[in-house]
């Protein structure tokens with residue numbers, strides 16, 4: 001995820017000289033160096049954390065407490081941006097100081113291709129310009145949105161955090177079915193991926209509602225109508241709603257486990 005942010009910043013024209021990266025693994029540092037030779041790469045977290053005005057914490061949630069202990073209280077004016085799933089602003093404030101300026105982010109996997117969706121929540125100490133800084137960093141990986149109520153991050157996790165997997169599953173089903181219907185494997189995969197891509201592009205480009213877009217490909221008595229009727233009869237809305245509730249509940253649960261450590 002950190003590599004996605006760095007690649008996004010570089011794509012956006014941010015100077016590599018202004019990006020410092022701490023990464024413990026030699027192999028990962030070598031991979032990052034291939035992104036841009038001017039990135040400053042080190043295994044030393046303190047080196048990176050000392051002089052910067054914005055510090056992105058992109059370690060696994062279970063490593064965050066250890067990293068926080070190593071870094072300690074932050075210098076005045078430094079903004080922390082945490083992308084660790086489940087780690088609350090309160091935990092981060094316990095570790096980095098009650099008055100630390102912290103933005104908690106829930107990004108998602110398409111950040112890797114610059115088509116991510118990140119939702120941000122800020123601690124009280126975050127200033128207007130710092131909000132803009134955090135938005136600038138995450139916008140380099142795709143779209144962004146803010147929530148004022150941090151608890152909504154659990155719902156966001158269920159929708160956009162885990163969301164790519166739901167679409168991959170649907171694409172998998174399309175691909176498998178296409179093959180079962182006799183379509184050659186390669187074409188079956190192409191149909192599933194390109195149809196999802198095209199639908200995603202149309203939905204993001206259009207000002208019409210999703211319902212209107214759907215109506216446009218659903219002529220009464222036609223093939224799409226037959227499929228949608230079958231899905232509605234089999235209660236697709238209940239199935240998906242229950243899945244999203246399960247994801248949100250799991251996000252709450254994982255958050256409680258991680259923040260009790």
Ligand SMILES: NC(=O)c1ccc[n+]([C@@H]2O[C@H](COP(=O)([O-])OP(=O)(O)OC[C@H]3O[C@@H](n4cnc5c(N)ncnc54)[C@H](OP(=O)(O)O)[C@@H]3O)[C@@H](O)[C@H]2O)c1
Pocket residue numbers: 001002022023024025028045058059060061063066067083084085086106107108109161
């Ligand atoms: N991937 C997603 O789709 C996604 C979505 C939402 C949120 N997130 C959040 O993004 C964060 C990163 O996830 P990821 O998938 O990018 O995981 P990852 O690939 O494991 O990245 C974590 C990075 O932190 C490094 N690291 C480990 N210990 C460290 C330490 N003590 N100091 C400094 N760096 C250290 C790791 O190095 P090593 O490789 O050497 O261990 C690794 O490069 C997680 O907190 C996750 O919850 C990810």
